[in-house]
Amino acid sequence: MTYIITQPCVGLKDSACVDVCPVDCIYTREQDDQFFINPDECIDCAACEPVCPVTAIFSEDAVPSDQKEYIEKNYDYFKDNDLSELSRG
Numbered sequence: 001m002t003y004i005i006t007q008p009c010v011g012l013k014d015s016a017c018v019d020v021c022p023v024d025c026i027y028t029r030e031q032d033d034q035f036f037i038n039p040d041e042c043i044d045c046a047a048c049e050p051v052c053p054v055t056a057i058f059s060e061d062a063v064p065s066d067q068k069e070y071i072e073k074n075y076d077y078f079k080d081n082d083l084s085e086l087s088r089g
Contacts, residue, residue: 001060002039003048004074006067008056009034017048017057018088027077027086036077 005017005026010033017035018026025041026048028034037048037057049057058064063071 001044002042002074003037003044003046003057004060004063004071005035005037005052006056006058006063006070008054009052012054012056014053016051016053020047020051022047024088027083027088029081029086036074038078038083039075040078 013028013033013035015035018024022045023041023043025038025043026035027038028036034056044059046059049059060071
């Protein structure tokens with residue numbers, strides 16, 4: 001299981017989560033409007049969740065029902081983008 005960044009991050013991109021991630025699994029590109037957590041690299045440590053200033057990060061099984069589309073959006077982000085083109089935070 002991984003952590004998912006949801007709607008409150010859109011347009012904000014506060015990097016507090018990036019700063020505390022012990023495995024550097026949070027990515028973005030300049031043109032992206034939010035951060036994404038790589039499900040293959042996330043170690044489920046939950047370090048990112050409490051530092052998010054807008055409560056946008058949830059474990060996959062705890063994503064609010066009105067934001068479930070962010071689970072697929074997160075997985076698709078890593079299917080559709082080459083990691084070498086992404087930056088970590």
